Amino acid sequence: MEDLNLGERVRELRALRHMSTRQLAELAGISAGYVSQIENGQANVSLDVLRKIADAFGVQWTDFFSATPKLGRILRKEDRPTLSLGSAVRHYGITQAPIGAVEVFLSEYEPGSGEGNESYTHGDSQEICIIITGTFKFTLGGESYQLNAGDSLEYRTSTPHSIVNIGADEGQAIWVVTPPTQQSLRTQERYSH
Numbered sequence: 001m002e003d004l005n006l007g008e009r010v011r012e013l014r015a016l017r018h019m020s021t022r023q024l025a026e027l028a029g030i031s032a033g034y035v036s037q038i039e040n041g042q043a044n045v046s047l048d049v050l051r052k053i054a055d056a057f058g059v060q061w062t063d064f065f066s067a068t069p070k071l072g073r074i075l076r077k078e079d080r081p082t083l084s085l086g087s088a089v090r091h092y093g094i095t096q097a098p099i100g101a102v103e104v105f106l107s108e109y110e111p112g113s114g115e116g117n118e119s120y121t122h123g124d125s126q127e128i129c130i131i132i133t134g135t136f137k138f139t140l141g142g143e144s145y146q147l148n149a150g151d152s153l154e155y156r157t158s159t160p161h162s163i164v165n166i167g168a169d170e171g172q173a174i175w176v177v178t179p180p181t182q183q184s185l186r187t188q189e190r191y192s193h
Contacts, residue, residue, distance in 0.1 A: 005064075006038065006041075006045065006050075006064055007038055007039040007040055007041045008039075009063075009064045010024075010035070010038055010039050010053060010064070011039045013057045013059070014035075014039075014057075016101050017057060017101070017179060018101075021035045021036055021039075024053070024056055027055075027056035028049070028052040028053045028055070028056040029052055030049060030052065030053075034049075035053075038053075047061070050064065058180050058181065073096055075094065075096055080092040080093055080094065080106070081093040087110070088109070088110040088112075088113035089107065089108070089109055089110070089113050089114070089115055090107065090108045091105050091106070091107045092105060092106045092107075092108075093105050094106060094174075095180075101178055101179055101180075102176060102177065102178040102179075102180065103175075103176075103177045103178070103180035103181070104174065104175065104176050104177075105174075105175050106132075106172060106173070106174055106175075107172065107173050107174075107175060108170055108171070108172050109134065109136075109163075109164075109165035109170065109171045109172070109173070110165065110170055111165055111167060111168055111169065111170070111171075112164070112165065112166075113164070113165055114136075114137075114162060114163045114164030114165060115162065115163060116139075116160075116161050116162030116163060117160075117162050118139070118142070118160055118162070119160050120160055120161060120162060121157060121158050121159065121160055121161070122157050122181045123157050123158065123181040124156055124157060124158040125156070125157045125177050125178060125179055125180070125181050126154065126155075126156060126157075126177070126178050127154070127155060127156070127157045127175065127176070127177045128152055128153070128154045128175070128176040128177075129147070129152060129153050129154075129163065129173050129174075129175055130151075130152040130173060130174040130175075130176070131147045131148060131149055131150065131151050131152070131171070131172075131173050132149060132171075132172040132173060132174060133149050133169075133170070133171055133172045134148075134149065134165055134167045134169060134170065134171020134172065134173075135147070135148050135149075135165070135166050135167035135171065136148075136163055136164065136165055136166060136167070136171055136173070137163070137164045137166045138153055138161070138162070138163050139160075139161060139162045139163075140153065140155055140159055140160075140161045141159045141160060141161070142160070146166070157177070157181060
């Protein structure tokens with residue numbers, strides 16, 4: 001599988017993640033020399049290897065081939081990708097692939113709904129929750145806080161945490177995560193009450 005932009009994409013993502021060639025190679029289970037050959041367009045890349053590299057970055061392998069404008073990108077509300085869809089909790093992506101050093105998404109919670117529990121963690125990233133509308137109970141490391149519209153909370157994702165909409169109306173929160181946790185971990189570990 002060849003693509004003129006593949007090597008540039010790999011190099012760009014590696015730089016955004018502040019990864020060395022050796023670190024990427026270790027995460028992807030390939031040699032550092034092979035990573036260099038890929039970045040310089042000197043190697044044919046199998047789909048299996050491409051998937052391993054994508055997993056190391058926390059992106060989908062198809063993200064390597066999507067057109068990325070050089071300047072700012074607009075994402076219309078109706079075009080936001082759905083990260084999780086359920087009747088009580090809905091997540092919408094704000095950052096566009098390939099995701100760089102930060103991941104942002106908007107979540108909507110029906111009254112009484114939430115996610116996480118007393119042991120829920122994901123990686124060891126910095127996460128910020130900003131309440132847009134509603135009233136939430138946020139439990140962090142065993143301590144509970146009431147968060148209202150305009151309030152925010154910052155913490156490490158390695159600290160057990162959960163959030164529940166305790167208000168009478170739908171609530172919204174913006175999440176900012178840096179560096180991004182792998183999407184596969186997020187979709188496997190998050191659950192709705």
